[in-house]
Amino acid sequence: MATVQPTPTSFWNDTGKTGITSWIFSTDHKRIGLLYFYSTFGFFLVGVLLGLLLRIELMAPGRTIMGPATYNATFTVHGVVMIFLFIIPGMPGAFGNLVMPIQIGARDVAFPRLNLFSWWLYAIGAVIVLTSLFTGGGPPDTGWTFYVPFSARTGTNVSLAVLGVFVIGFSSILTGINFVTTIHRLRAEGMTWGRLPLFVWSIYATAWVQVLATPILGITLVLIMAERILGAGLFDPGRGGDPVMYQHLFWIYSHPAVYIMILPAMGVISDVIPVFARKPIFGYKMIAFSSLAIAAAGSLVWGHHMYTSGMSDTAILVFSFLTFVVAIPSAIKVFNWVSTLYKGSISLEAPMLFALSFILLFSIGGLTGLILGAAATDIHVHDTHFVVGHFHYVMFGGAGFAFFSAMHYWLPKFYGRKYAEKPAVIAWAFMFTGFNILYFSMMVLGLKGMPRRYYDYLPEFAPLNLVSTIGSWILAVGLIIMLVNLFRGLFWGEPVGSNPWGGATLEWSIPTPPPTENFDQEPVVTHGPYDFTKAGVP
């Protein structure tokens, strides 16, 4: 096997520090990106393990491996870990940091020290969340939504978990501020708004949502602590409070948070598809503006989580209408990705396979979202396994598969080595098959009336639950193959050149692995991000 030595100026070598301190105190956006990658992906694996345990419990009716209290804690920690420790910080923190500054022709982000501080806040918040599992009354059992009145009364360690999420929220806000400033102020000469890669556009839209919506989560979590510690009565009707107001406050953040999770994923897909279809993206401007439209309209639809909460009919009407409005920019993106494929010279390598899966799985997730967005149908399937299946199609089939696509697409650039293609395709096939068996069964179960968040169920739901659990094992096998192949490849695989995929964005124009400050000279951009002819790639 040929060996590849990083160039002397590679970001792997060129630091004044050694060992762990060269990472945890580095202000280089690439090192911070990798810190985010390993920490968020580590939590993803923890979340997967908890999810597998949940599926084993549900494999047969009655108690299988855990009782109801443990089941409640397990699904809560699964949700908290996946949402707050993986999906929300994962894509912006890892790939936003790794790729975005290079794509705009910058040497680093606008505030490198703030960037490092953001990661530290994330790490401290994560430690606090983990501490909550083993202290006080034990792991929280409220679900990741921390709904009152239960979250105000339960004896489990909700206060500490909420504090951890509160700290992580600040990390998200600071990353958002940093990225907005970077994209406004540090673009290279010629990198006009019309030449920004669509991944950058999506990170930009995401950053605004992070800055504007996350403070509301912080305030809401503080109010939970005020309820628990001071007995404030803010959400207690007996004392003039309003429990539905908690749901408003929580979802004002947490629905836009869905877009923090999915917008960067859409950016990845918008970058991967033109490269592997060897065609400029179809409808660049519409995709760019649809990211902003999703960010704006998506911030006004939180009420669709609350149709059965006792909210007024007027509010249901308004939120239902706005939910359908969000479908328009989402559909624009799907239409443009598919149109890009039309008459393209499609190369079905691993990043593309994950990207194509994204389009299908996200579309299923989005269309089932419309069933939930319409009050008339939502009332029948609210809090059933249909909802669980739906959001896993969007979050895992969407954001998760895009994350895997990004791992295969960009990590070779930063490691200088590449995974083996055939095992990657086999892993994808296992994951795609297992995913659909796992979550499609859940949606059918939900339509049949199986509620979510129950550790037991009626015997009539048993066959599909068994099928769903078998799907989780197939998915897990695919994940293991993917991880072994990917990381084996990154450390011992075949060396790659500066532009292994034939991309036209700026990260493919610099050496592999990138130098510490990315560019010897500030680049002058003369063509669009998907103009393969002008970029001189075949």
Add this chain to the structure above:
Amino acid sequence: MTHETTAHHIVSYKKLVMVWLGLLSLTGLTVWVAHHNVGIGHVWGSLAIACIKSGLVIAFFMHMKYEGRLLRWFLLLALAIVAIFIGFTFFDVLYR
């Protein structure tokens, strides 16, 4: 790209103490309103006092009175978004 610079303004201790005393007085007024039956003024009066207090904090303690136009626009944007978020909850609260 343009670089907007603003003169660095130092707020005197005297002014800061005056603002602080003003905030304390307004807090006292809030408590008074809470303990007296002033009809519709109970809610609107409390909200008005809270708005004045936050205005004082933003203007002096957050230094916004002395900042450039860009930061003021961003503040306005943030306030508009908060207003929209709160406003939308009234589709629920007003029609229950």
